[in-house]
Amino acid sequence: KWHQHWSNLVQHRTKPRRSQPMAGVCEFELCGQKLSFRLSKVIYLVLFVLSTVAAWILRDEVDSAPVDLDYLNDCPADQPRCESRAFVLRMAFANTLFFGVLSLLMLGVRTMDNSRFALHDSWWGIKIPVWAVLHVGAVFLPASFYIDGYGYVAFAGAVVFLLIQILLLIDIAYAMYQSWLENMKPLILALSIFCYVVAIGFVALEFTWFSGAGCARNNFFVAFNLLLCAGFTVLSLIKPVQEKVSVGILPPAIISVFNCWTIMSALIGQTDCNQFPASSQDSTPGWINVVTVLGTILVGAWMCLRSSGQGAVFSLTTPQGGETKADSAGDDGNALYNLSFFHLIFLLANMYVAMQLTNWGESFTDNIDNSNASMWIKVASSWVTAVLYTWSLVAPLVLKNRDFS
DSSP states (O other), rough: OOHHHHHHHHHHHHHGGSSSSOOOHHHHHHHHHHHHHHHHHHHHHHHHHHHHHHHHHHHHHHHOSSSSSSGGGGOOTSTTTTHHHHHHHHHHHHHHHHHHHHHHTTTTOOOTTTTGGHHHSSOOOOOOOOHHHHHHHHHSSSSIIIIIIIIHHHHHHHHHHHHHHHHHHHHHHHHHHHHTTOOOOHHHHHHHHHHHHHHHHHHHHHHSSSSSSSSHHHHHHHHHHHHHHHHHHHHSSSHHHHHHHOSSHHHHHHHHHHHHHHHHHHHHSSSSOOOOOOOSSOOHHHHHHHHHHHHHHHHHHHHHHTTSSOOOTTTTTOOTTSOOTSSOOOOOOSSOOOHHHHHHHHHHHHHHHHHHHTTGGGSOOSSSSHHHHHHHHHHHHHHHHHHHHHHHHHHHHTTTTOOOO
């Protein structure tokens, strides 16, 4: 009996790594590979959201905390609310270490047979306590480390996150059009009309609330964005582009509504030339702060999941037919999305959230995402979106020796 037991144990230990279920999942009878991948994404997302909520609470409440934190506050006297900003960056720094190490460990992991694959979808009994310890430990570093050091790193990471978000948006716009073109042309037309109606509505509200005499900057932002949207819409429909690029009315409609909303969100937090009904000269209403944070969390979560989802630009492998199955593993044990990039996106999303909560490092106030830096970041992102989408139309005409099929 002992010999039989030992033989069975050795056979179990020598099975391929991909056949070993995640220990914590098996306790709940969720051992399938597909469910394991999906559950791992959910757990990482929960950790991301918990850290964001903690940063939000500390941002607003640390100034009134009953505990003496002066030994951590070595901020310059000319930086108000520096301690609150430092605590947001502390939570972001902890996540940066957590997801950064995982991203490095997952470099080159392409199959479930790789011994490091288990670090992605198992070992939760170790990873979650480590995640918690990092957040506690980050508190004990002085504020100057974050304000004068990590804050600049987070700013750069947030900009990279925005660029990836733009590329992903353009890819989704093309993918939706191409996947619906054969059997759902009425839906393409209906959604395109809806997007343009919403975009025109945004422009009308922008001219009503944020433009007028003495508001040259706002007038320029709204008018220039309108010209950009009209320009790349017309460009999408001309015959030379249609012959080279599979594009119709839907992709420019999606980009237009995104850009018009981005301009509106950039102006709504400004006090100059702002006739938004709920705004005042000194602050924006509290519900806008709540919507801003929740929207930021949703954008970050969507990006983190979409970056490894079906048809994403950054998926690791694409089977025949042009589709990926990101929530499962291939029959040959391949991981069908880039595990290292998956964790990198969480890292960058965490930096993006931190910048939103700290007004991109400028004029830290009770209002969230409400500063000149925030405004210019949003306006610039709308311009970059227009440029990159336009380039996707023009590139096949200019670079004739390259295959864009």
